[in-house]
Amino acid sequence: MKIKNKFFLNAPSIFALSLVAASCAAALPAAQAAAPFSYDSPWMLGDWGGTRSQLKEDGVDFQLNYTMETASNLAGGYNSSTTMRYADQLAFGIDLDLEKLLGWDNTEFQMTITDRNGRNLSDDAVSRNGMLSSVQEVYGRGQTWRLTQFWVRKHLFDNLVDIKAGRVTVGEDFDTIDSKFQNLAFGGGQAGNWRGDHWYNWPISQWGGRVAINVTPEVFFQVGFYNQTPYNYDRGDGFRFEVSQTVGNLVPAELVWHPTFGPDNLKGNYRLGGYYSSVQDEVYGSWRNGNSDTAHAYGGYLLAQQQLYAQPGGSNRGLTLTAQAVMNDHKTAKIDNYQSLTLVWKGLADARPEDEIGVGASRIHVNSSYSTMQRRENNANGAYYESNPVWIPIQHGSEYDYEVYYNIHATNWLQVRPNLQYVVAPGAESGVKNALVGGISANLSF
Structure with a gap:
């Protein structure tokens, strides 16, 4: 073993x-x-x-963090019997202030190695062929060891320009928010969740980087450039770094605004972005007998996060609203649009000022061209009924995900979150019952 x-x-x-x-x-x-x-x-x-x-x-900061997520199918889904799955992640990191260590002005180095393990309830109990989202966001992208971060960051011209380059993940800089939801549909990097064949979020890294221009103390614009190769994703290739099999590049761009409002300095995080991939992708609507046209992928996204109310007793206490939306092209994207809305209240009770409660709802829509391709594949294979072993379950319409959680700040190094999720139309497949899922997640810092 x-x-x-x-x-x-x-x-x-x-x-x-x-x-x-x-x-x-x-x-x-x-x-x-x-x-x-x-x-x-x-x-x-x-x-x-x-x-x-x-x-x-x-100038030497060590990180050793552990994340675990359990989920149990309480009712409904594809497998209605009660089933529990456990997934986890270890992250080993070191952050070096190279100005303090080597005298390099405004320069930082970060290295992080991750290891993911476990199984995902979404794959076999909640849905037939996998949900569009996931009830355990820590699962996925290969249950294996990876070099997730290995980059250098430098500020130039009195912090006007911010450059980062090396082995990087797109979602650590673009479309970014902090989230404690266990369902994948409510965290950061949603543009990557629904275009995961090109936009690689944590823990997958690739050669690349980004340049940010600080327009004002509250506004900056950034553009990235990320190499695309199958080795980035394949299991067992987490430390394989050549670029000989390059299939294209991903270029995201984003405008970011971090305002504060009113006498309570209510914080905001607003991001408007888009991406373009030079990889040749299959055009789903053109599929005929195994052949199809190709095109480049592109899309855009909007993230709006605003603290609505500051509760007396601490600037971080209060109510925060987050809205997210993603639009992908109709030629090459399986998921053509996504929307979500969450509310999080931190420090609702004076006796528990660090605890928080969150509730969220999301909609994930399958591109109709993708559904058409699945039907054409079934017809080409003579698979007209589910009993046929080569029949492909048709995904069409939308999957809806809902979650409520309570985050217990047990200590400054341990947080525990019981949560309850409800999934409508898991996998956007007809015939699969809505699922009620109970879960517990936790973060531990060693």
Whole structure:
């Protein structure tokens, strides 16, 4: 058995131990804040006697994070029997301030290695051939080890220009928000979720980079350039970096506005962007007997996030609204449009100022040309009924995803989120029942 599988089998027990440690940490006095398992420490293993804080001050910041997500099909779906799936991710990172370490002005280096494990409830219990979204967002993109980040970032001309280059993920810079939802349809990088054959979000990296121009303290414009090769995605190729099999390039561009409003300085995050891929893609509507025309992919997106209310007792407490939309071309995209709306309230109760509750709804629509291609494939294969082994289930219309969660700030190094999800028309397939899914996710910082 491989080492990573051994870890995966023991992951639930590791998480259980962290919960016990968190409950004990709450009883530690403030003087023990830097000690292992103390409530106030940002790290479960503590500050290493002050060494970790000193290293960070000197320009060396270590990260070791663990994310787990469980999901259980409570009712409906393709497999109506109650089923549970567990998926997780380990992330090992180091951030270096090269100005402090080498004297390079305004220069930063980041390296992150990730490992994903587990299974996804969306693949076999909620839907027949996989949901359009996923009830466990940490699953996917190959359950394997990857070099996810290996880049250098530098600010030039008194911070007018911001450049990043190396092994990068598109979603860490474009279409970006923070999210604690477990369903994939409510996080950041939605442009990549519905064009994942070209726009690679975390944990897949590729050679590339982006240049940002800071127009004002609140406004900047950025454009990226990312190499596209099958090696970026294939399982087992997480450390394969040649570009000899390049099939094209992805170029996203984005205008970003970070305003604050009113006496409470209500924060906003507004992003308007688009992308173009030079890869030759199949034109679904032209499919005839295995042959089709080709075209380039393109699309656009809008992200609007605004704090609506600041609750007394802390600037980060209050209600925040997020709206997202994606439009893809009708020739080459399976998902031609997507919309979502979420509301998150942090610190609703004075006794729990760091806890938050969130609710979200999304719609994911299948391109009608893609549905037409599936029907033509069935006709070409003589598959007119589901009983035929080569019959392809037709995906058409929309899948709707809903979620409500409560994030428990157990300690500064552990957060736990029970959640409830409801999926209407899983996979946008007729004949599959709506699904009620219960889940628990958690983040642990070592």
